Amino acid sequence: MKTVFSYAKPYKFYIAIALVLMLLELVVELMQPLVIASIIDKGIVERDQDVIIQLGIVLMALSVIAFVSGIVNSYFAAHASHSFSFDLRQAVYGRIQSFSLAMFNKFPASGLITRLTSDVTLVQQVLYMGLRIMLRAPLLVVGSMIMAFVVNPKLALYLVIVFPFLLVFLYVMVKKGVAYFGFVQKRLDRVNRIVQENLQAVRLIKAYLRGKYETQRFSKVAGDLKFDTVKAFRIMEIILPILLFGMNLSLLAVLWFGAFEIQAGGAQIGELVAIVNYAMRMTGAFSMFSFIIMIFVRAKASSERLEEVLLAEDGHEQEDVGEDQPIRLGEICFDNVSFTYPGTEEPVLKNISFKLNPNEKLAIMGATGSGKTTLLQLLPRFYDTTDGVVSLHGRDVLKWSLRELRKTIGIVPQQSLLFTGTISNNLSWGKDEVAQDELADAAIKAQIHETVERFPKGYYTRVGQKGVNLSGGQKQRLSIARALVRNPSILILDDSTSALDVKTEGALWEELEQEQATMLVVTQKIRTAMRADRILLLEEGRISSYGTHEQLMTKSELYRQIAMSQQEEEVDEYV
Numbered sequence: 001m002k003t004v005f006s007y008a009k010p011y012k013f014y015i016a017i018a019l020v021l022m023l024l025e026l027v028v029e030l031m032q033p034l035v036i037a038s039i040i041d042k043g044i045v046e047r048d049q050d051v052i053i054q055l056g057i058v059l060m061a062l063s064v065i066a067f068v069s070g071i072v073n074s075y076f077a078a079h080a081s082h083s084f085s086f087d088l089r090q091a092v093y094g095r096i097q098s099f100s101l102a103m104f105n106k107f108p109a110s111g112l113i114t115r116l117t118s119d120v121t122l123v124q125q126v127l128y129m130g131l132r133i134m135l136r137a138p139l140l141v142v143g144s145m146i147m148a149f150v151v152n153p154k155l156a157l158y159l160v161i162v163f164p165f166l167l168v169f170l171y172v173m174v175k176k177g178v179a180y181f182g183f184v185q186k187r188l189d190r191v192n193r194i195v196q197e198n199l200q201a202v203r204l205i206k207a208y209l210r211g212k213y214e215t216q217r218f219s220k221v222a223g224d225l226k227f228d229t230v231k232a233f234r235i236m237e238i239i240l241p242i243l244l245f246g247m248n249l250s251l252l253a254v255l256w257f258g259a260f261e262i263q264a265g266g267a268q269i270g271e272l273v274a275i276v277n278y279a280m281r282m283t284g285a286f287s288m289f290s291f292i293i294m295i296f297v298r299a300k301a302s303s304e305r306l307e308e309v310l311l312a313e314d315g316h317e318q319e320d321v322g323e324d325q326p327i328r329l330g331e332i333c334f335d336n337v338s339f340t341y342p343g344t345e346e347p348v349l350k351n352i353s354f355k356l357n358p359n360e361k362l363a364i365m366g367a368t369g370s371g372k373t374t375l376l377q378l379l380p381r382f383y384d385t386t387d388g389v390v391s392l393h394g395r396d397v398l399k400w401s402l403r404e405l406r407k408t409i410g411i412v413p414q415q416s417l418l419f420t421g422t423i424s425n426n427l428s429w430g431k432d433e434v435a436q437d438e439l440a441d442a443a444i445k446a447q448i449h450e451t452v453e454r455f456p457k458g459y460y461t462r463v464g465q466k467g468v469n470l471s472g473g474q475k476q477r478l479s480i481a482r483a484l485v486r487n488p489s490i491l492i493l494d495d496s497t498s499a500l501d502v503k504t505e506g507a508l509w510e511e512l513e514q515e516q517a518t519m520l521v522v523t524q525k526i527r528t529a530m531r532a533d534r535i536l537l538l539e540e541g542r543i544s545s546y547g548t549h550e551q552l553m554t555k556s557e558l559y560r561q562i563a564m565s566q567q568e569e570e571v572d573e574y575v
């Protein structure tokens with residue numbers, strides 16, 4: 001909890017004021033039974049009206065102080081806890097942004113969402129409640145106990161006799177609760193994951209008529225969440241009755257022996273009333289305990305989950321040691337590169353070597369799962385090689401600062417991803433300052449300008465979440481335009497023209513061929529591959545063949561088979 005609560009440090013002033021006010025409220029509360037005892041013993045028993053009036057005024061004044069302290073304490077507690085949770089959420093979000101891809105394998109998106117929402121809220125609640133009642137309740141117990149000893153030590157002894165048992169019981173319950181509520185948050189992760197998956201795949205679910213099946217799947221995980229939550233709460237729920245039972249036993253002992261003491265002259269009625277009053281306050285504080293423990297236990301489990309993210313050891317993404325000047329802008333070299341995904345055994349890329357000069361175009365082909373996307377991911381250092389060296393612009397990628405390295409690369413991923421906002425926002429997303437004509441220029445090259453112009457609001461047309469209101473081909477072309485806006489010296493297209501018709505794709509390639517950029521294009525189409533300077537054919541992570549279309553047609557049986565399997569007329573046209 002230490003790391004998480006270090007984010008509350010900037011608000012220590014507010015916290016201190018809230019604590020002082022809380023202590024004031026507590027002191028006032030502890031004074032009240034003493035005043036009541038005096039009213040009884042010195043006012044009522046001795047029939048002194050002046051004492052009753054004077055002490056009555058004191059009692060009223062104490063109540064007003066407690067009331068005002070409570071309100072102001074609440075204001076400061078709310079300010080401190082909400083500011084703290086804002087900073088904490090920002091910190092966790094910032095940490096997630098700096099994660100390498102390997103870390104996203106370790107922390108799935110759904111779990112990160114739960115951490116950013118529910119876990120942060122639970123930790124915020126614990127700070128708020130801490131400043132309001134959480135500390136007050138135990139202090140009230142301790143304070144009442146001390147005051148009871150001040151009033152009459154003998155009677156107070158009967159009150160505290162059950163304390164050691166109650167403390168051991170509480171310790172055991174807290175330990176159990178932390179484990180149970182940690183499990184509940186994991187169940188919540190699973191519910192979030194299913195919801196996320198389903199909402200993303202809503203069209204597919206409808207098309208496959210799987211609505212009922214998915215609802216059942218959801219019911220199952222939601223049911224598991226309910227089951228474990230009830231189990232965790234059940235543990236918490238037995239705390240209160242047992243605490244109250246213990247306290248009531250003490251109270252009975254105080255009344256029983258108190259009666260004898262009064263008869264024997266060892267105590268006064270007012271003292272007995274004061275001790276009973278303290279006992280009632282202690283019981284009230286104890287009844288808050290189960291609630292407090294529940295919040296504390298949940299927050300502890302949540303803060304552990306947040307610390308997992310904040311303190312996670314990440315391999316390379318933090319490094320920023322490199323130099324930034326390219327030696328040969330646009331040159332790419334893979335020297336005997338092998339790669340195994342973290343947490344797996346089998347290498348996905350094996351002994352890959354090739355070199356591209358600035359502005360050369362490389363087509364990468366190969367069966368599904370042969371390692372094409374993986375190879376591309378080594379360039380912007382989404383992952384680092386296991387063996388061998390990848391060089392960009394004449395320098396080992398490890399010697400570049402990540403920021404400068406990535407600035408030179410434009411990536412169009414296999415799945416086009418757009419953000420909620422206008423088309424213009426989406427196109428300019430990858431660059432800090434862009435003029436409108438730069439956007440139009442990139443859109444013209446990506447063959448999307450005319451389409452955008454036909455929309456009633458043109459470049460100011462709003463794109464729904466993930467581009468739901470655009471066709472697959474439109475999304476692909478917008479993604480390409482977004483990459484071109486950056487004027488990258490390396491352009492990576494990962495099978496990103498698959499949804500385009502032949503004519504549009506041809507026009508697009510004519511534009512891309514004019515670009516001053518070294519290009520790596522993953523494609524399944526011979527027609528596209530033939531436009532590249534060279535073709536790299538991957539087979540199970542190894543280079544099966546490398547060369548021009550003509551060279552591969554003569555030397556690679558696999559390439560010939562792919563060519564033959566594609567439409568005869570297209571192949572015939574170029575052979």
Ligand SMILES: Nc1ncnc2c1ncn2[C@@H]1O[C@H](COP(=O)(O)OP(=O)(O)OP(=O)(O)O)[C@@H](O)[C@H]1O
Binds near residue numbers: 348368372414
């Ligand atoms: N994050 C990952 N962790 C572990 N293994 C992975 C990961 N991503 C991909 N792989 C594995 O690496 C291999 C190569 O995957 P890759 O995505 O590079 O193939 P690909 O040639 O691009 O395939 P496709 O044409 O289907 O996109 C596959 O066997 C895949 O299972």
